[in-house]
Amino acid sequence: MASSPIYLGRQPILDRQGQLHGYELLFRCAQSPDRALVLDDSAATATVITNAFSELSLGNALDGRKMFINVGEELLFSEAVEFLPTAQVVLEILETIEVTPAVVERCKAxxxxxxxxxxxxxxxxxxxxxxxxxxxxxxxxxxxxxxxxQAALLAHQLQAYPVQLLAERVETLDQYRKCAALGYQLFQGYFFARPALLQGRKLNQDRLTLVTLLNQILDDADTPVLERTFKTAPGLSVNLLRLTNSVAAGCHAQIASLRHAITLLGRKQLQRWLQLLLFSGPHTQNLARNPLLQLAATRARLMETLMLAQTPPDRSLADQAFMVGIMSLTPALLEMSMEEILTQLSNLPPLVREALLAHTGPLGKRLRLVEALEWDEEERLPALLADLPGLRQEMLNDLLCSAMAWAATLGQPAPSGED
Structure with a gap:
């Protein structure tokens, strides 16, 4: 009997400074009522894990960050584990494993x-x-x-062991602060998407300028108009130059002026960077480790490639899909409703607006799929995939790995020797 499909997801893990430490990779199965499939699913998970590194080059997407992988008893004793890169992988020993002498010896090995x-x-x-x-x-x-x-008791008891403490299922700023005070060094949960931990929620002048610039792009304003607006926000100007000088921008020439950056990037690419800048903050020094930027960039890139994966591909809709991916996270960033945000962006295409407001239309369908992956709602995935003809589960995993790799390049300097 064939096993249920395995879906790849990931959840960020942050350090005490709110910086991205790594990801927990989630290999989830949309279980059928036949629980006998669980052993097949374990083997399938091992296959997905090894393929993620060998075929998808997922390790390249991490940029030095750790990858946490759940390990059940069957996978613990399998040879598949031994093919994983030891420097990047943290093996999570599941609590369901009975701690036998054989398990202890395997962990020592x-x-x-x-x-x-x-x-x-x-x-x-x-x-x-x-x-x-x-x-x-x-x-x-x-x-x-x-x-x-419980967190306080375990923090006290574990002082005798040379371990790092990771608080998981962290949902609020209060939980984060109290666990940090108890000595926890790492954190996992939905709190990472709440920008109060990162740079505050106020819609400051630089972000107001970004909204203005996005409207100017949508209105096809002249380059000198865009340049003048950029000059009113020095932090944004520096960030734009930093980003456009990066590998992710695809530019080999060093960009020395705002006008040069605007001209070389082109309007569509500039629009994307403006959207990403919403998440990076005007003075962020390490964009690759900004968790909110990583989430927004991965979501946007995955949305784009999902649209390009259809037959025939639609480049115009793919550009709009990228915009939907970015804009779908702005309510958490700006602490505003989507309706309020869209009143400031009156020129957005109708398909983008309906996707953001109602999750409908071709872009809305893909947004629902991406959110289900992020939120670990594997039971919704088969129906969402069935509503997108031509998109297979294996393709979805490939596209997610590719999107993560693309997002990991943000803010990296261009290779030396290129001009």
Whole structure:
């Protein structure tokens, strides 16, 4: 019997400074009622993991960041694990694994090969799990109903072990701050999309200027008009030059002036950078480690390539899909409703507006699919894929890996020696 399809997703993991530390890769199965498929799914997951590195070059998308991968008992003892790059991968030992002597020996062997180990969902220290504590590099503590007392107790008890503490299921700024005060070094959860942790939620002058520039682009304003608007926001000007001098811009010449940048990029590309700048902040020094920018860029690129994957591809709709991906996250960034934001961008194409407001139309369908991947809602994926003829699950995984790789290039300097 064939196994259910495996879908690739990812959740960011942040450090204490709110910078991107790595991703937990999620290989999820849209389970059928036949639970006997679970063993087939384990084998399929191993295949997806190895293909992600060998065929999709997913490791290149990480730019030095760690990749956390869930490991059940069957996968723990499989040879597939040993093909993963030890410098980049953290093996998450699932809490469902019975800690037998064989499991402990296998973990010791993987440590000896160079893998970092994380213990997933530790709720309490018991005689059963204690043999793994001395082997672990990272302990993941979920924040549940009594999270504050539990997080404090485990932080105290684990002081005796040389481990990093990772708080997962972090949903609020209060949770983040209290866990950081308790000594937790890493954080995972939906809080990362809340810009209060990154650079504040106020719609400052630079972001108001961005809205003005986006409207000018949509109105096809002359280049001198765009240049004058940029000059009113020095931080944006610096960021534009930094981005356009990057690998991601696809430019080999060093760009020395705003007018040169505007002319060389072209209007569509400039519009994309303006949208990305909403998430990077005017003075961000390490764009590649900005988690909100990474999420926005990955979503936008995936939206674009999903549209190009249709038959026949539509370049105009692909450009609009990129815009939808970026703009769909602006309510969290600006702490404004989508309706309020769109009143300031009156010239957006109708298909973009209906996708953002109602998740309808060809762009809205793809936005629902991308959000389901991000939110780990694998049960919705088969129906969403079925509504997009010609798009297969395997293709979706490939496109996501490609989008992550593209997003990882943001802010990287152009290779030396190019002119």
């Amino acid at each position: 993987l440590k000896a090969r160079g893998f970092a180990l994380a213990l997933d969902d530790l709720l309490e220290i018991t005689p059963a799990n204690q043999p793994l504590l001395s082997l672990a590099d990272i302990i993941k503590v979920p924040l549940l109903h009594d999270w504050e007392n």
